[in-house]
Amino acid sequence: MSSCSGNCSSCGSSDCGDRKAESLLAQLNPKSSVKKVIAVVSGKGGVGKSTVTSMLAVAMSKQGKRVAILDADITGPSIPTAFGVDECQGANDDGLYPALSKTGIQVMSINLLLDDASSPVVWRGPVIAGAVKQFWSDVIWENVDYMFVDMPPGTGDVPLTVFQSLPVDGIVIVTSPQDLVSMIVSKAVKMANMMHIPVLGFVENYAYLECPDCGKRISVFGESKLDAVASDFGVPVLARLPIDPKVAEHFDNGQMESVNTDAMSAVVEAVENA
DSSP states (O other): OTTOOSOGGGOOOSSOTTOOOOOOOOOOOTTOOEEEEEEEEOSSSSSOHHHHHHHHHHHHHHTTOOEEEEEOOTTSOOHHHHHTOOSOSEEETTEEEOEEOTTOOEEEOGGGTOSSTTSOOOOOHHHHHHHHHHHHHTBOOOSEEEEEEEOOSSSSHHHHHHHHHSOOOEEEEEEOSSTTHHHHHHHHHHHHHHTTOOEEEEEEOSOOEEOTTTOOEEOTTOSOOHHHHHHHHTOOEEEEOOOOHHHHHHHHTTOGGGSOOGGGHHHHHHHHTO
């Protein structure tokens, strides 16, 4: 059309042959470089998603990759605690530099920007979603091979924003062995399918407790029902992690980089192949 301005968003014509699909992807900071984005999600809270995110990031870092974590759980951020970081590296006209862990993992979280980390973030959904997009666009992510996005639980504003605004290459779903697993996991998988994002696999956390005396595995939350759900969706179970007080202690003390991550090997492989 001779009068076309090239701006489809301001055009009232619905049948223009030159009309292009609008992209909802947020613009990455010009100074940033991020090769692959993996979202770690859960259908409900309390399954140890942030712990799994931290372990996966540490495991990938041990492979010699440059790793970052974008903490998208704005109202319940815990990643800074896991890595013992409390402030960003600084800022300039180009953007904000994320915090660096002891081994060089880049971390961005709302708690790094608050005067008091214990202050609640009482924001409405659109503001929270906007903050997540700013973490992608305004933060300078330096030469990142793998970025892991620690998502809030459920299928609300923030997961939708991440799936639409960030170039997510795949998701890992964290769950636990409880009766609700079928319904909750189904919601997470179906949302990913709606957004056309591949589900790389499941990680079942709190799968068992190993007796320190005899080594017997005790199913504290009952027998797992994940295999049947995984089979229904054709998605692999990549790892089953035990209840381990040492992992909780490392998390609380900012020492997640000292945790043994051997159990995450299949998850790492799935992420590398995403």
